[in-house]
Amino acid sequence: DGGITQSPKYLFRKEGQNVTLSCEQNLNHDAMYWYRQDPGQGLRLIYYSQIVNDFQKGDIAEGYSVSREKKESFPLTVTSAQKNPTAFYLCATQVSANNSPLHFGNGTRLTVT
Amino acid sequence: DAKTTQPPSMDCAEGRAANLPCNHSTISGNEYVYWYRQIHSQGPQYIIHGLKNNETNEMASLIITEDRKSSTLILPHATLRDTAVYYCIVRVATMPSGNTPLVFGKGTRLSVIA
Numbered sequence: 224d225g226g227i228t229q230s231p232k233y234l235f236r237k238e239g240q241n242v243t244l245s246c247e248q249n250l251n252h253d254a255m256y257w258y259r260q261d262p263g264q265g266l267r268l269i270y271y272s273q274i275v276n277d278f279q280k281g282d283i284a285e286g287y288s289v290s291r292e293k294k295e296s297f298p299l300t301v302t303s304a305q306k307n308p309t310a311f312y313l314c315a316t317q318v319s320a321n322n323s324p325l326h327f328g329n330g331t332r333l334t335v336t
Numbered sequence: 337d338a339k340t341t342q343p344p345s346m347d348c349a350e351g352r353a354a355n356l357p358c359n360h361s362t363i364s365g366n367e368y369v370y371w372y373r374q375i376h377s378q379g380p381q382y383i384i385h386g387l388k389n390n391e392t393n394e395m396a397s398l399i400i401t402e403d404r405k406s407s408t409l410i411l412p413h414a415t416l417r418d419t420a421v422y423y424c425i426v427r428v429a430t431m432p433s434g435n436t437p438l439v440f441g442k443g444t445r446l447s448v449i450a
Contacts, residue, residue: 227379256437265423266380266440281437313379322368322427325438327379 226250227328229314234333236308244299244331246314252326253319255297259283260311260330269312272297273319301333308335339363339426345445348418354411356444358424361405368427369400370438371409373420380423380440383409414448421445 228247236242246255254273258266258281268281272291286305291297301308311332315325341359348354360369368387372380384391384398386407391398397410411418423443 258440263442265442268437268439271437311377315379322385324370324382324385325372325380326382329379330377332377 227314227316227326229312229328229331232329232331234331236333236335238335239303240335241303242301242308242333242335244301244312244314244333246297246299246328247295248297248314248316249295250316250318250326251294252316253294254317255291256315256317256325257281257287257289257297257299258313258315260313266313269299301335308333339439340424340441342422342424342441342444344442345447347447347449348411348414350416350448350450351413354409354414354418354446354448356409356411356422356424356446357406358409359406360424360426363404363426369398369404369407370425370427371396371398372423372425372440373418374423374443375420383422414446416448416450419446419448 226249230245256271257269260266267283269287270289272278275291275294278289278291288300311330313330314328317325368385370385371383374380383395386398400407421443423440425438
């Protein structure tokens with residue numbers, strides 16, 4: 224979706240380093256989500272945020288942290304505590320209305336060596 | 337875990353209808369069925385969603401059985417660009433109101449063949 228920007232598209236880091244993935248949206252959507260995808264697998268939820276200054280853990284939050292200081296931004300930090308950080312990370316947004324669809328960015332592929 | 341069951345892969349001839357099945361036998365009365373697709377190395381794209389009535393839009397049709405335990409996504413005239421992984425999702429109602437996260441399974445890999 225043109226209104227969701229994930230940068231960079233490819234990111235390389237050394238093991239033991241924290242790294243922050245960016246997600247910015249200009250859709251004025253209230254909710255934002257971070258998913259992780261491993262090869263041949265579906266998406267797994269890391270964190271989500273319904274409103275500014277509030278967020279909840281998803282199914283695989285360990286080793287990750289987020290912040291939601293602005294409506295437009297929901298950065299994800301992959302910490303050194305995440306055992307298998309190499310993956311494809313997807314950010315999504317959603318309007319506040321119930322049952323509205325998710326809109327996804329084009330993802331960041333993180334490789335940690 | 338995902339609340340839906342889909343075949344891991346399907347083939348479809350170009351120009352023919354692609355019918356993608358999904359079982360969601362434990363769906364509750366207020367849960368919607370959503371369909372997304374993901375082309376390689378891109379973010380998933382929303383296709384359609386419904387509650388109990390059949391739905392149609394410019395991309396596809398969604399047929400939900402009367403007991404709501406299964407559904408079928410129909411791409412009426414599949415093209416090579418429809419080759420993707422298709423996800424059927426039932427919304428997890430973890431809160432009484434407001435947005436709830438979507439739980440993605442592994443989906444169906446549809447290959448459209450020329």
